[in-house]
Amino acid sequence: MQENSAEAPEKSNFPIIATIIVIAAVMTMIGMGIWQLQRLDEKKALIALYDANAQKSAxxxxxxxxxxxxxxxxxxxxxxxxxxxxxxxxxxxxxxxxxxxxxxxxxxxxxxxxxxxxxxxxxxxxxxxxxxxxxxxxxxxxxxxxxxxxxxxxxxxxxxxxxxxxxxxxxxxxxxxxxQSGDVPNDHLLYAIQWFFFAFAASVIYILALRKKLKG
CATH class of the missing domain: 2.40.50 (OB fold (Dihydrolipoamide Acetyltransferase, E2P))
Known part of the structure; x- marks a missing residue:
């Protein structure tokens, strides 16, 4: 009887599910940052309306x-x-x-x-x-x-x-x-920067962890 000399394929060490989860989280953070930038434009238009209102009749x-x-x-x-x-x-x-x-x-x-x-x-x-x-x-x-x-x-x-x-x-x-319109909070740009930073930080941390895992 001839022995089967074919070796079993080596199991992949790549964490597919974890990678998908991280990518989804990063994309969500980027989406939140974009949404805050859109809100920034809306808030600027609202502040301009408030300034105009103050000059109108009673x-x-x-x-x-x-x-x-x-x-x-x-x-x-x-x-x-x-x-x-x-x-x-x-x-x-x-x-x-x-x-x-x-x-x-x-x-x-x-x-x-x-x-x-x-x-x-x-x-x-x-x-x-x-x-x-x-x-x-x-x-x-x-x-x-x-x-x-x-x-x-x-x-x-x-x-x-x-x-x-x-x-x-x-x-x-x-x-x-x-x-005054200056009293109206307008922190959307700051929030957008925070979301983009979170997305960047999460990406860097995961890439470093992934490289260490694959080398190990």
């Missing part, structure tokens, strides 16, 4: 959120019939000086949605202003977002109510800083 105060882009930073006015609550926090006055902001939560009628008004800035924390309400003119923006990092990441998009930033001193306070 409009009726929007009763409910979210504030539409075409209404952001527009001039408006609201009538606070009575103050039902206050919010305080850090803020800046029209001259850029830091202080404590006082935001009045107002009733506008028996069944109305109410209105939020940033009245002004105080030098230091103290009792709420003795302000009973009235007609206030200013600029439309959104209320402060008090969500923490986890809520922003996993809690879904929160609908922020409109807020009127007074354009003149109220209740003995300093006039608040006017809302």
């Amino acid at each position: 409009i009726a105060y929007p009763p409910l959120g979210p504030v539409q882009n075409e209404n952001m930073f527009r001039r408006s006015s609201a009538n606070c019939l009575s103050v039902i609550g206050w919010q305080t926090g850090s803020g800046k006055d029209a001259g850029g000086k830091a202080g404590v902001r006082h935001i009045a939560e107002c009733s506008t009628g028996a069944e109305g949605p109410g209105v939020i008004i940033l009245l002004g800035i105080d030098e230091r924390p103290r009792d709420n202003p003795n302000w009973k309400g009235g007609v206030v003119s200013g600029f439309i923006t959104t209320e402060p977002d008090k969500s923490n990092i986890l809520q922003k990441a996993f809690g879904g998009k929160k609908i922020l109510r409109p807020m009127l930033v007074s354009d003149s001193p109220q209740a003995g306070l300093r006039a608040p800083a006017r809302p």
Whole structure:
């Protein structure tokens, strides 16, 4: 009987599945970077719209959120019939000086949605202003977002109510800083660079590990 002298083919040491997973991950990171660059262009267009809005004529105060882009930073006015609550926090006055902001939560009628008004800035924390309400003119923006990092990441998009930033001193306070497009976060370029760096780093690390494995 003749012996079979053919040797079994040597098993490949190349990690096919791991390579596919890494390639998919790198492509996903690159895709996220490209998406952030697209968002960058969209954000630039949005900021240009906000700048144009600030120069337009006054409009009726929007009763409910979210504030539409075409209404952001527009001039408006609201009538606070009575103050039902206050919010305080850090803020800046029209001259850029830091202080404590006082935001009045107002009733506008028996069944109305109410209105939020940033009245002004105080030098230091103290009792709420003795302000009973009235007609206030200013600029439309959104209320402060008090969500923490986890809520922003996993809690879904929160609908922020409109807020009127007074354009003149109220209740003995300093006039608040006017809302500006420069206050709008625009970190998309930084995020894009981060995603591209992650993709590059993952590729280099895997290639080095793969070379070591194949040589071993």
